[in-house]
Amino acid sequence: MDDIDVEPVDRVDESDEDTTVEPAETDEALTIDDDLADLPAGVDAPDYVLYGGKGGVGKTTMAAATGLASAAGGVRTLVVSTDPAHSLSDTYETEIPAEPARIREDVPLYAAEIDPDAAVDEGMFGADGDPLGGLGEMGDAMGGMGGEGPMGGAEGEDGEGLGGL
Template sequence: MDDIDVEPVDRVEEPESDEDAAGDGEHGAGGHETDATDADLPAETDAATALPEGVDAPEYVLYGGKGGVGKTTMAAATGLSSAAGGVRTLVVSTDPAHSLSDTYETDIPAEPTRIREDIPLFAAEIDPDDAMEEGMFGADGDPLGGMGEMG
């Protein structure tokens, strides 16, 4: 698959209709020119404008699905893109295989930690078994689940 040449594009053309596929003779079979301009393209939405006025809340992107479908890859790519855009971004994985560390090619601890100095990218790999143990008994083995005097 090394011989596949893929380049990014700025716009995706609409699929041809049956009329267009027949061709009008002017541009050959199926050929047509588009008069699309940047004004025809959908405007990018500013995340801040998507919230009601006065609401300053974080946004979350969650990836789920069965094993091997690319959840970690998508989360890592989304996080990298978000942080590259200047947004403080935290990518969290609960995969016991620590595949997020493999993807970012750096050791990622269980606590949120900055993993890039050039962009505001933070990550954490939470071991689900350890988290369950801490949630049930607290970090110090407290039978009240770390609730201390609240329990």
């Protein structure tokens, strides 16, 4: 990209063209099928929304807005941030603890700001040996992490079970 020649300008000439786009006319009413968002029969699992990307693209803002909208709909919602800057506290304008806690009384909204450096210092399973790092009842919702999971009966080359991975 070193061969790109860019010249600075003092002003941008505005086009005289009308660039307005008119919506297409249609007789069909837009309908949203809520059934498409439901899990298949027999699947009982929590929903997760993960945001990732470069710094400054709005991950925390989107996570906070999604969490608030979900909780406003009556769904118990946990928003977790691992940003060392603790920007989730700034976004929600309240102190967010390291352990999941309810942060709003009017809606079922819970949050945690995990310090990634402290989490690494505590080790793979945290200070208490909790495989879920203290995320409360999520282990129960996920069906546990032990031998009852999808890989519970699988064995590694050494004959050890893989269910605890």
